[in-house]
Amino acid sequence: MMKTPTRARSIQEQNDRALFRGARPSSTLYHFLLRSSWTQVLLAYIALYFVANVAFACGYFLTGGVANARPGSFADAFWFSVQILGTGGDGAMSSAGTGAHILVALESMLGILLIAMAGGLTFAKFSVPKVRVRFSAPAVVFVFDGVPTLAFKITNQRRELVAGVEVTLTAERPEQSAEGHEFWRSYDLKLRRSRIPALTRGFTVMHALDGDSPLRGFTPETFAAAKWDLEAALLGTDSISGQVVHASHTWDARDLRWGHRLADTFILNEAGRTILDLRDFDSTVPCEPTPGFPYPHALGEQRTK
Numbered sequence: 001m002m003k004t005p006t007r008a009r010s011i012q013e014q015n016d017r018a019l020f021r022g023a024r025p026s027s028t029l030y031h032f033l034l035r036s037s038w039t040q041v042l043l044a045y046i047a048l049y050f051v052a053n054v055a056f057a058c059g060y061f062l063t064g065g066v067a068n069a070r071p072g073s074f075a076d077a078f079w080f081s082v083q084i085l086g087t088g089g090d091g092a093m094s095s096a097g098t099g100a101h102i103l104v105a106l107e108s109m110l111g112i113l114l115i116a117m118a119g120g121l122t123f124a125k126f127s128v129p130k131v132r133v134r135f136s137a138p139a140v141v142f143v144f145d146g147v148p149t150l151a152f153k154i155t156n157q158r159r160e161l162v163a164g165v166e167v168t169l170t171a172e173r174p175e176q177s178a179e180g181h182e183f184w185r186s187y188d189l190k191l192r193r194s195r196i197p198a199l200t201r202g203f204t205v206m207h208a209l210d211g212d213s214p215l216r217g218f219t220p221e222t223f224a225a226a227k228w229d230l231e232a233a234l235l236g237t238d239s240i241s242g243q244v245v246h247a248s249h250t251w252d253a254r255d256l257r258w259g260h261r262l263a264d265t266f267i268l269n270e271a272g273r274t275i276l277d278l279r280d281f282d283s284t285v286p287c288e289p290t291p292g293f294p295y296p297h298a299l300g301e302q303r304t305k
Contacts, residue, residue: 030121033125034121034124034125034128041121041125045118048114049114052085052107052110052114053082053085054078054081056081056085056103056107057077057078057081058077059099060077060080060081060103061074061077063097063099063100063103064097065095065099065103066094066095066096067096068094069093076093079093080093084107084108085107085108085110085114128243131236131238131245131246131247132156132157133155133156133157133162133234133245133247134156134278134281135152135153135154135232135249136153136262136281136282137255138152138251138255138260138282139151139152139230139251139256140152140256140257140258140260140261140284141209141256141257141260142259142287142293143287143290143292143293144208147208147210148208148209149206149207150209150230151206151207151261152205152232152249152251152262153205153262153281154167154203154232154234155202155203155265155276155278156199156201157278160238160239160240161198161199161239162198162234162239163197163198163236163239164195164197164198164236164237165195165197165198165199165203165234165235167195167233167234167235168188168232168235169188169189169191169230169231169232170186170188170189170230170231170233171186171214171228171230172184172186172228172229172230173185173228173229189213189214189230190207190208190212192206192207192208201266201276202265202266202276205232215228219258220253220258220295224253228252229250230250230252231249231250232248232249232250232251233246234247234248257284258296259286259287259289259295259296260284260285260287260296261284261285262283262285263280263283263285265277265278265280265281
């Protein structure tokens with residue numbers, strides 16, 4: 001049975017999965033390795049190390065320039081290459097002949113270069129802050145202080161603080177200009193609060209669907225028909241390294257729950273201390289529909305995940 005691919009949630013994931021014709025945005029090897037997992041980087045290094053040794057072993061084997069090697073033994077040529085690339089020492093075997101000496105010089109330089117590159121890449125990957133900011137999978141539209149409001153949650157899943165946090169929210173949809181040209185138009189959505197001193201446990205981002213909102217007056221059906229996309233971005237500073245961190249998330253009509261509020265994630269434990277319970281982070285609770293905001297149309301379960 002074919003597995004259904006997971007939906008791209010962040011803007012970076014969407015860009016990685018996007019289809020291009022004619023040209024594709026390039027990514028340098030350095031940035032590719034920084035974005036790769038440690039497992040992928042380790043496997044790439046092992047592959048490069050193996051290919052380099054095989055290539056030089058072929059050179060030693062063809063030139064016959066390994067003294068004390070068994071005649072016609074490619075394995076001895078390979079292990080000789082490993083010695084040269086790793087330590088620069090010949091051990092029991094040594095190079096013989098001008099061709100082999102040249103290969104040893106080239107392989108020694110390559111070994112120094114690989115060590116420098118591996119060390120620099122390791123330091124760079126360790127120095128990049130790995131932010132673990134989580135956005136709620138659904139966004140909700142509910143009545144807050146008498147005004148229909150779009151809301152979603154963000155939380156920090158690390159003990160280290162993200163300081164000086166600024167959140168931006170943008171709505172996009174395909175439109176047509178007065179000249180008949182089709183294009184995607186972006187609207188900046190004003191937030192009730194877009195800046196917080198530090199992201200510790202959780203924060204609810206809200207946008208009022210009032211007279212100044214480009215989303216005012218929409219219903220679930222018209223919102224989906226208009227093909228609205230919502231994009232949120234978070235920018236802050238890692239409190240330990242002092243480096244800038246960022247995260248993003250996207251929602252479309254399928255991710256919005258009208259007439260629901262976000263479930264409470266702050267609870268009191270037995271000792272009376274407030275803790276963050278992330279088990280209900282993506283849960284929502286239906287609200288009572290009103291004549292001015294008749295959502296949800298039918299109240300079902302009291303909590304939706």
